[in-house]
Amino acid sequence: MKHDPKTDPKSRLSASDALNALTASAMALPGLAGIADVARADGPVEMTTIDQEFSYYKEDKLRPKKTAFGGERERMEIYSYQFRASTPLTERSDLDVAGTVEKLSGASPWFVLPGDPSRDNRPVQVMSGATIDEQRGDLLGAGNYYFDQGKVTGSAGFSIENDYYAVNFGAGGERSFNEKNTTLSLGINASLDWLEPTDCEEFNRVCSENKQSVNVYAGLSQILTRHSAIQSTFSFGYATGFLSDPYKLAFIESNGATVADNRPDDRKQFTWFTQYRHHVSGFNGTLHFDYKLYVDDWSMNSHTFDIAWYQTLPWGIQITPNFRYYSQSQADFYENFYPDLRSDGLASSDYRLSPFGAITYGLKATKTLIDWPGEVDWEFALSYERYESSAGMAFQSVDNENPGLVSFRVFAGRITVKF
Amino acid sequence: MLRHFPFRAMASPCELLLHGEDADQVEAAARAATAEVVRIEHKYSRYREDSVTAAINAGAGDGSGVAVDDETAALLDYAATAWAQSDGLFDISSGVLREVWDFRSGRVPKAHDVARVLERVGWHRIGWKDGRIRLGPGMQIDFGGYGKEYAADRAAACCRAHGIDSGLVDLGGDIAIVGPHPDDTPWRVGIRDPEQVYGAVARVELGRGGLATSGDYQRCMVVDGRRYAHILDPKTGWPIAGLRSVSVIANSCLIAGTAATIAMLKGDDGAAWLDALGLPNLRIDAKGQVSGTLSRRYGDPPSSRSPGLSAISTSPGSTTT
Numbered sequence: 045m046k047h048d049p050k051t052d053p054k055s056r057l058s059a060s061d062a063l064n065a066l067t068a069s070a071m072a073l074p075g076l077a078g079i080a081d082v083a084r085a086d087g088p089v090e091m092t093t094i095d096q097e098f099s100y101y102k103e104d105k106l107r108p109k110k111t112a113f114g115g116e117r118e119r120m121e122i123y124s125y126q127f128r129a130s131t132p133l134t135e136r137s138d139l140d141v142a143g144t145v146e147k148l149s150g151a152s153p154w155f156v157l158p159g160d161p162s163r164d165n166r167p168v169q170v171m172s173g174a175t176i177d178e179q180r181g182d183l184l185g186a187g188n189y190y191f192d193q194g195k196v197t198g199s200a201g202f203s204i205e206n207d208y209y210a211v212n213f214g215a216g217g218e219r220s221f222n223e224k225n226t227t228l229s230l231g232i233n234a235s236l237d238w239l240e241p242t243d244c245e246e247f248n249r250v251c252s253e254n255k256q257s258v259n260v261y262a263g264l265s266q267i268l269t270r271h272s273a274i275q276s277t278f279s280f281g282y283a284t285g286f287l288s289d290p291y292k293l294a295f296i297e298s299n300g301a302t303v304a305d306n307r308p309d310d311r312k313q314f315t316w317f318t319q320y321r322h323h324v325s326g327f328n329g330t331l332h333f334d335y336k337l338y339v340d341d342w343s344m345n346s347h348t349f350d351i352a353w354y355q356t357l358p359w360g361i362q363i364t365p366n367f368r369y370y371s372q373s374q375a376d377f378y379e380n381f382y383p384d385l386r387s388d389g390l391a392s393s394d395y396r397l398s399p400f401g402a403i404t405y406g407l408k409a410t411k412t413l414i415d416w417p418g419e420v421d422w423e424f425a426l427s428y429e430r431y432e433s434s435a436g437m438a439f440q441s442v443d444n445e446n447p448g449l450v451s452f453r454v455f456a457g458r459i460t461v462k463f
Numbered sequence: 464m465l466r467h468f469p470f471r472a473m474a475s476p477c478e479l480l481l482h483g484e485d486a487d488q489v490e491a492a493a494r495a496a497t498a499e500v501v502r503i504e505h506k507y508s509r510y511r512e513d514s515v516t517a518a519i520n521a522g523a524g525d526g527s528g529v530a531v532d533d534e535t536a537a538l539l540d541y542a543a544t545a546w547a548q549s550d551g552l553f554d555i556s557s558g559v560l561r562e563v564w565d566f567r568s569g570r571v572p573k574a575h576d577v578a579r580v581l582e583r584v585g586w587h588r589i590g591w592k593d594g595r596i597r598l599g600p601g602m603q604i605d606f607g608g609y610g611k612e613y614a615a616d617r618a619a620a621c622c623r624a625h626g627i628d629s630g631l632v633d634l635g636g637d638i639a640i641v642g643p644h645p646d647d648t649p650w651r652v653g654i655r656d657p658e659q660v661y662g663a664v665a666r667v668e669l670g671r672g673g674l675a676t677s678g679d680y681q682r683c684m685v686v687d688g689r690r691y692a693h694i695l696d697p698k699t700g701w702p703i704a705g706l707r708s709v710s711v712i713a714n715s716c717l718i719a720g721t722a723a724t725i726a727m728l729k730g731d732d733g734a735a736w737l738d739a740l741g742l743p744n745l746r747i748d749a750k751g752q753v754s755g756t757l758s759r760r761y762g763d764p765p766s767s768r769s770p771g772l773s774a775i776s777t778s779p780g781s782t783t784t
Contacts, residue, residue, distance in 0.1 A: 062548035062725075063718070063740050069544035070717050073537045076616055135647050135670075192628040192642060325540065 061358065068323065072271060089138045091421075091462045092131040099124045099456035103150070110447040112157050112168040119171075119450070120150040133187070140186040140199075149177045153448035155293040155302055156380045156393040167380040169447040172291065180205045186214070194219035197231070210237040216261075229263040229277075241290040249304065255285030271323040281313040294391035295381040303385065305392045307377070313340040329355040338372075344397070346372035347439070360412035368404040371439040380444050398446035401437030405430055406454075423460040429453065468493040472500045473611045475635025481622060482629035482645050492625035496618040496632065503614040507538075507606040509558070516605055524600035528590060536594055538606060538613065545609075545721050546586040552728035553721065554586050555604045557697035564695060564702075577700040584697050612675050612720030615639035619673075619716075631669075632716075636676050639716040643670040654710050654745055654757070665710075665745050665757045673716025677723035678708030678747075694727050704749065705730030710757070712743040 070076050103119035111117075128142040151171040159166040184201030199214040216231025237255045244251035263277035292305035316337045323330045336348040352366035375397040377390035385391070406429030413422040430453050435445035466489050468479040479496055483489035509516045515535050522529035531539065545553040563572040563580050583601045590597030598604065606613075611634050618632040619639035630641035631650050643649050649670035667674065694703045709726045713719035722742055726733035734754065737744045745757035 063713075063722070063742065065544050065548050066541075066718050066721055067714065069541045070715055072540060073613065073717070074534055074617075076620065076715060076717065192623075325544075 061356075061360065064356075065328075069325070089130050089132055093129065093460060093462045095126075095128040095458060095460045097124075097126045097456055097458040099126075099454055101452060101454045104451040106169060106171070106448070109164075110166075110169055112170045117151045117171050118149075120148060120152060120452075123147045136191075137187060137189045140188070141184070143183040144181065146180045147178075148180060152176070152291065153395060154291070155295050156447060157295055158297060158381055167444060167447055178206050180208075184212075193221075194227075199233075207240050207242050208237070209240075210235055212236070225267040227265045229265075230261070232258065232260045234258045237285075239286060239290060244290075249290045250286065253286035253290070255283060255287060257281060257283035271325065273321045274318065276316070276318045279315045279317070281315075282310070283313070284310040287311055288392070289394055292392065292394055294379070294393045296383075296385050296391075297381055298384045303391050305394065306390055307375075307392055308342065308390065311340055311342060313338070315339075327355070329353055332366075342397075343376035344373055346370065362410045362412075364408040364410075366404075366406050366408070369401070369437075370404070370433075371401040371437070372399065373438075373440065374399040380446055393446070395446040395448040395450065398435075398449070399438050399440065399442045400433050400435050400446065400449055401439065402431060402433035403437065404432075421460075421462040423458075423462075425456075425458040425460075427454075427456045427458075429456075466490075466493070468497065470497050470500075472497075473504050473614065473634060475611070477635060478633045479618070479622070480631045480633070480650075481627050481641065483627055488626055492622045492627040492630075495625055496621040499617050499621045500614045500634065503610060503617060506534075507610050509603075509605040509607065519596055519598065520603045522596075523598035523602045526597065528595035528597035530595050538609075539591055539596060541609070541717075542604075543586065543591060545725070549725040549728065551586070551698055552696070553608065553725050554584065554697035555606065555608060556586055556589060556598075556602055557584050557695060558605045558607070559583050559601070559603050560695045560697070560700055563700075581700040584700070608724055609717060609720055611635065612637050612639075612673070612716040615673060615675075615716040637673070637716050637720060638669065638675070639673040640669050640671050665753070667712065667743070667745075667757055669712065672712060672714045673719045674710060674712050675716050675720030675723050676708060676710040677720065677727045696728065696730075703728060703730040706733050706746050706748055707751075708747040709733065709737065710745045710755075711737070712757070718742075 099122075101120070101122040101124065103121065105117070105119060124144060124146045126142070126144045128140065130138060130140045132138045154170045154172045156167045156169055159168055180203070182201060182203035184199060186197055186199035188195050188197045194217060196217045197215065199212075201212050203210040203212075212233060212235040214231060214233040216229065218227055218229045220227040235257045237257075239253045239255075240251065241247075241249045243249070259279055259281040261277055261279035263275060265273065265275035267273045287309060288305045288307045290305070293302040294305060295302050318335050320333045321330060322333075330353075332350070332352040332354065334348070334350040336346075336350075338344070338346040338348075348368065348370045350366065350368040352364055355363045357363060375392065377386065377388070378392050378394070378397040380393050380398075382391055406427060408425060408427035410423055410425040413424075430451075432451045433449045435442035435449070464484065464486075465480060465482050466486075468481070470477050470479075477500065479493050481489050481493060483492070505511060506514060507516050508514045509520070511517060515531065519529050519531070542553070542555045546555075559580055560577075563576045583599065583603075588599050588602065589604070596604075615632050615634045615637050616639045618634070619630075619641045622630050622632070622641040628642040629645050631652075632639045632641065638652060640650060647670075649668040652667050652669050652674060654665045654667065654674075654676070694705075695701065696703045706727055709723040711719040711723040711726070713722060719742070722737065722740055723744075726737045726744070726746065729736050734746055734748075737746065737755065743756045745753065745755040747753050
């Protein structure tokens with residue numbers, strides 16, 4: 045029988061690979077860099093895209109010797125469903141809508157106690173007594189309007205939990221220069237949050253608090269050579285209001301009592317994020333290298349190095365291994381526990397403010413089906429990621445590791461439909 | 464205001480159609496775009512002794528190869544990609560087959576003569592590494608298969624760089640859009656059969672990207688009742704029967720032209736390959752039948768046409784060239 049490439053999905057895919065390969069190669073020609081990103085850089089999306097992702101996040105149980113009560117308690121697990129849809133609106137505009145619904149359960153770190161001198165004297169974690177079991181949802185809408193040399197974006201969204209409400213707004217713009225080899229982006233985001241912690245009277249927590257934050261950013265992306273591009277973004281954030289965690293306590297050794305987690309009521313944050321992309325045509329793959337520097341006025345700083353290899357294989361398959369290294373210093377007022385209450389009253393033993401390092405490794409596989417069946421494109425992705433953190437992995441040496449440091453794994457599956 | 468700038472380059476009638484209120488700016492853009500087309504023609508013409516193509520071909524047989532500049536390197540990378548993606552059909556070294564195929568002579572070459580020339584054809588016989596290209600003895604390359612389409616894209620980019628965001632570049636029927644009309648309506652481009660003066664085979668709307676046509680423009684050679692098309696298969700050295708003409712729309716004129724050329728080279732499988740590629744297209748087969756997504760969507764009712772298409776751009780509402 046004659047092989048008919050028209051009805052053979054495999055052949056359809058190899059033809060779409062051909063178009064991708066030609067586009068990538070044509071983009072390398074001087075002045076033609078914009079062509080592959082026509083939909084993004086020059087105008088609104090041309091197809092409606094619906095993304096749906098299911099993920100399962102599971103934190104490891106703490107080892108018994110790290111917990112105060114032998115701890116077999118399950119830590120957090122989160123089932124999450126996310127969707128995102130983007131669709132052309134007019135010749136010059138498009139609309140994005142994204143939402144999340146999550147189901148969270150499990151125990152979380154509460155406070156840290158000094159260790160037993162008769163054993164290893166290491167501090168131990170007390171986990172929250174009640175395992176929470178709650179839902180969270182958020183919805184975000186964004187509209188983009190495109191000019192010939194750029195675009196403007198406006199967005200608004202909200203987030204709801206049984207004890208937390210937030211609304212956020214954003215505005216941004218992009219302008220390209222130099223035959224679209226250079227793109228400047230600027231933007232601002234603001235968020236208003238309200239907290240109404242559960243069982244506030246029973247646990248002597250705050251009952252109603254709020255915080256406000258604003259973030260401004262400026263970024264520059266530059267196509268460097270025929271095969272490489274770099275993007276660098278600076279952002280500055282300011283948050284004010286109740287920035288503590290109402291569900292955490294800190295232990296004061298001198299009186300053997302706990303106090304509520306208490307952090308400064310404002311925070312200035314600075315981030316420098318740089319992404320480098322290098323296409324290696326001989327291997328039909330692309331190297332992604334990202335670095336992020338974070339500094340804030342709580343004396344915290346962190347470095348993130350992320351490396352990923354996007355390997356394109358025949359039959360519309362792409363395999364992406366990635367590796368990330370992270371290291372942070374502690375907030376200046378953080379302690380596992382306090383010999384005495386600090387004169388400024390600040391106290392937190394949250395592991396997220398402690399000094400530590402972490403590695404993440406993962407693998408993602410995607411499979412694309414173009415125009416099959418009908419005029420619909422499909423993409424399926426499966427991914428696995430493992431995160432492990434410890435004080436020993438930090439850049440600097442750490443004397444007292446927080447016993448509540450987390451390790452987790454994430455399994456995710458995504459289905460994308462374009463039509 | 465819409466201004467026309469006709470000129471001649473790459474052995475074809477060419478035209479720029481540019482919108483703009485500032486006459487000086489529009490003229491500066493037109494001058495730059497025209498100069499860019501002429502620059503590319505001079506740089507890559509195989510007929511010019513001072514061209515890059517001539518320098519590369521002059522180095523054939525020299526083991527150390529010829530070093531090339533960045534633009535040429537990117538064009539060679541593109542040729543390598545197109546060669547790989549077409550299973551060896553898109554081959555910039557196939558020009559030497561003309562030594563044995565003289566279509567004006569009406570003579571079919573002897574099989575062993577074709578086989579002998581074929582030893583000097585094939586991108587896989589060319590060393591292309593670290594910015595140096597090494598051709599075997601007697602080999603030649605030329606950029607004729609995609610140079611005009613590349614020049615159209617470059618000319619459109621030139622116009623945009625001069626602040627013109629509404630216009631069209633037409634290099635002998637290969638079209639690159641600078642940008643849609645000032646009121647954002649797309650250009651209406653007729654894919655026209657030059658021998659049929661009335662009406663277009665199809666009329667398409669283009670707001671961006673490009674349109675290119677590949678075809679067996681001249682009448683085929685008929686020897687002893689057998690038809691020999693002008694399209695030569697670089698793997699066999701013999702003509703390919705199949706489509707007479709293919710027009711494709713893509714994000715750039717270059718990609719449109721490459722897809723059209725590969726479809727022609729695929730012969731009878733070309734139509735299916737184009738459909739699988741997913742790019743809007745129009746083709747005319749050996750019997751003159753018109754098919755492809757563009758014929759269904761925008762075309763006048765298909766009828767028997769003779770081969771050879773040229774694209775004519777018109778402003779909206781206008782039906783004249």
